Amino acid sequence: MRLTVFGATGGVGQEIVRQARAAGHEVTAVVRDPARLPDGLRDTAPHTVVPLGDGAAVRAAVAGRDAVLSGLGARGRRAGGVAERLTGQVLRAMEAEGGGRLLVVSAAPLGPEPADEPFPDRVVRRLIGAVLKEVYADLARMEAALAASATDWTSVRPPKLTNGPLTGAYRTVVGGTPRSGRSLARADVAHAMLALIDDPSTVKQGVGVAY
DSSP: OEEEEESTTSHHHHHHHHHHHHTTOEEEEEESOGGGSOHHHHHHSOEEEOOTTOHHHHHHHHTTOSEEEEOOOOSSSOOTTHHHHHHHHHHHHHHHTTOOEEEEEOOGGGSOOOTTOOHHHHHHHHHHHHHTHHHHHHHHHHHHHHHTSSSEEEEEEOSEEEOOOOOOOOEEEETSOOTTOOEEEHHHHHHHHHHHTTOGGGTTEEEEEEO
16 A cells, blocks of 8 residues: 555654555655654655645645555643644645545544443543643544544544554454553554554544553
């Protein structure tokens, strides 16, 4: 497949590029600073320097692609509208090209709380939600923009992200949230996103992923 990856210098984005290349896909990594790509990815994956404020450049990056994957989002507690603003630019570019397949990273609290969630997990969910309130509000606005768009989108919603190795041993719930899902490695988030590209049941859906 021909894939474009936004946020390719972030933790999830790097893993998407690495795994997609290893699977034989043609990958364009959209970056603002190519120097931030690790040497291995910079050597093997073509990259495009795209100012995300440049609509024509973003549109060129998504034109004719089989799928667009995004790891765009806040890097700390203060979101500053990053996910909503940057993903909105990608959406507008894709709609100008007639739509297409888009997969983005969101977060578990954007999904429904499992009916059988143990009490301690519910408490932790609420505490984390209070601490990261601004980040989750930004992601909620991003997901609202997805829902209003013409793209075939999927929002992948992991819990706490770690730097653990790829395992492939995670749970997915289309339209829901895995019970007691507390963490997931960025490598497995990337794996899930790539695996869901061709899954029609996940189009215009949020997908909970967790160990």
